[in-house]
Amino acid sequence: MMLEVDCSNRILQDIPDLPANVYTLSLIKNNIKVINDYQFSLLRNLSExxxxxxxxxxxxxxxxxxxxxxxxxxxxxxxxxYTERAIPSEVFKSLISLKHICIRFTGPIGSLLPEEALSNLKLLESLEIDIPKIKPYKVVFSKSFDSLVHLGTLKVGKCFLLRYKPTLSII
Structure with a gap:
């Protein structure tokens, strides 16, 4: 039997130990500050x-x-x-099945989301991010996003600049 676990609004500071048959886990509105390495390694069935x-x-x-x-x-x-120190380039690498990721409304936005971290998400279909105000103006989605061939939906939370430069492909 697969479990759906809702630990929302529990004032948790740590992610609780859970059985391996959890398939959805909600930890909304807690006080979690750190996600340790291998925190979810036993939750191989987790889908959400x-x-x-x-x-x-x-x-x-x-x-x-x-x-x-x-x-x-x-x-x-x-x-x-949105920094390399806060979101290391390999943090999402093991999420080989991920189709949807939300990283919006994360506070003061001073830089672009580290592209290398997202480029590992080969099956990603939907992305929710903030776009910062950057001067001089930069291309927001560079070649690192070329690997996201299944991406069909982009939702922008905070948007200070949206400038898209498509890559020209000759078939």
């Missing part, structure tokens, strides 16, 4: 993880290792800056 409205300031390189069947990840409304 909602960590929105927490206090996560930084992800670790192996925070999501073991979640190879995860389809949906929500990190909205966390004070998670």
């Amino acid at each position: 993880l909602d960590l929105s409205y927490n206090k996560i300031k930084r992800l670790k390189r192996f925070s999501f290792n073991g979640l190879s069947n995860l389809l949906i990840l929500n990190l909205n409304y966390n004070p998670l800056p």
